Amino acid sequence: MVLGVLRRLALAVLVLAFLLFTVFPLLWALLSSIKPSEELFSTPVRFWPARPTLEHYRGVLSNGDFLTAALNSVIVAASVTAASIGIGALAAFALGRFKFRGRSVVLYAVLAMTLFPQIAVLGALFQLVNALGLFNQLPALTLTYLIFTLPFTVWVLTGFLEAVPVEVEEAAYIDGATPLQVFVKIMLPLSVPGMVTTGLLAFIAAWNELLFALSFTQTPDKRTVTYAIMSFSATTSSAYEVPWGQMMAASVLVTAPLLVLALVFQRRILAGLTAGAVKG
Numbered sequence: 045m046v047l048g049v050l051r052r053l054a055l056a057v058l059v060l061a062f063l064l065f066t067v068f069p070l071l072w073a074l075l076s077s078i079k080p081s082e083e084l085f086s087t088p089v090r091f092w093p094a095r096p097t098l099e100h101y102r103g104v105l106s107n108g109d110f111l112t113a114a115l116n117s118v119i120v121a122a123s124v125t126a127a128s129i130g131i132g133a134l135a136a137f138a139l140g141r142f143k144f145r146g147r148s149v150v151l152y153a154v155l156a157m158t159l160f161p162q163i164a165v166l167g168a169l170f171q172l173v174n175a176l177g178l179f180n181q182l183p184a185l186t187l188t189y190l191i192f193t194l195p196f197t198v199w200v201l202t203g204f205l206e207a208v209p210v211e212v213e214e215a216a217y218i219d220g221a222t223p224l225q226v227f228v229k230i231m232l233p234l235s236v237p238g239m240v241t242t243g244l245l246a247f248i249a250a251w252n253e254l255l256f257a258l259s260f261t262q263t264p265d266k267r268t269v270t271y272a273i274m275s276f277s278a279t280t281s282s283a284y285e286v287p288w289g290q291m292m293a294a295s296v297l298v299t300a301p302l303l304v305l306a307l308v309f310q311r312r313i314l315a316g317l318t319a320g321a322v323k324g
Contacts (some may be wrong), residue, residue, distance in 0.1 A: 070299060077101065077293035084288050100289035101297070109264045110294060113272035117298075120182055120268060121250040124189045128246040129239050131190075132197030136235075137227050139198070140205035141213065151202065157195040162255050165191065173260050184260040185268070189253060193246035204238035205231055240309055248302055269298045 076084060077100050079093040104110055139151055169188050178184035208231065216226045232239075254270040261267055267275065273294045277286040 070296075073292045073295050073299075077289060077296050079289060081287075081289055100287075100293035103287070103290045104293045104297060107290075109267070109275075110269070110272045112265055113267045113269050114298075116182060116266065117251055117268040117270075120185045120189070121247045123182075123186045124193055124250040125243045125247045127186065127190060128193040128197045129243050132194055132201055132242065133232065133235065133239065134227070135198045136201030136205050137231055140202040141208075141231070151199070154195045154198050158192065158199075162192070166255065166259060169256070170259060179260060180262045180266050182261075182266060185250075185253075185257060188256045188260065189250045193249055197242040197246060200242050201235060201238050204235050208234055244305055244309055247305070251298075251302065269294070273298065 075091065075093065078096045078098065079090070080095055080097050080099070083090055083093055083095070135154075139147060169191070173179050173184045173188065176184075176187075178187065212230060212234075213226055216230055221229070251268075252270060253268070254274070257268045257271045258274075261271065264272075264275075273291055276291045276294070
């Protein structure tokens with residue numbers, strides 16, 4: 045009895061510590077974004093602002109460069125998501141439903157692509173972007189972001205499509221369907237949970253990416269939101285001169301859409317991540 049109570053108490057403490065560790069940074073950013081500038085470095089530190097204000101949000105939303113960056117991020121993240129799902133679904137159909145020599149090698153080669161850190165391939169990608177004439181263009185980000193969103197999409201959707209009973213596919217072929225018709229009319233509808241999962245994670249990865257955006261774009265009209273937030277401090281020489289309130293407000297505005305998407309699609313995300321784990 046006592047041991048069971050201690051275990052539940054320990055579990056509750058661990059869960060509380062985990063929630064504090066994950067939620068506190070966002071909560072602190074939210075509170076900092078509504079603090080007047082003079083309270084951000086006040087002593088002693090105030091957890092709740094004495095005079096809450098929306099001046100930082102007004103400053104961010106009136107910043108034309110930030111709004112342009114937000115639009116750029118939407119365009120890039122949406123195009124990366126569409127390309128990842130479109131190409132990844134076709135590749136997953138081939139890898140998950142057809143048996144051919146070298147299939148396992150291809151699958152593990154796709155998985156191995158996710159093991160390389162971004163900095164390791166940055167030089168080669170920079171040469172490729174320059175050769176294609178895409179430097180300081182949004183398509184450069186769409187192209188380069190695929191190197192970390194596409195492998196994950198292919199791997200997850202392959203496992204998802206492998207879990208579809210073979211009888212469903214065979215029945216379609218007996219009725220005279222072609223492989224393309226089977227893919228479009230049967231496999232795609234059945235793989236919606238997996239596509240929602242991979243699509244949302246691809247969108248989040250593209251939305252949050254900074255290194256490639258910093259390397260392949262230059263002018264303010266081509267920046268993404270992560271680059272724009274970093275640029276708030278680019279012209280200051282002291283930490284106290286950095287507009288921390290506006291940076292926190294921008295961070296909240298950038299994070300909020302991702303939280304909403306995750307909450308709306310949380311059931312489909314779980315279904316997509318667990319699909320294929322058990323085969324029957």
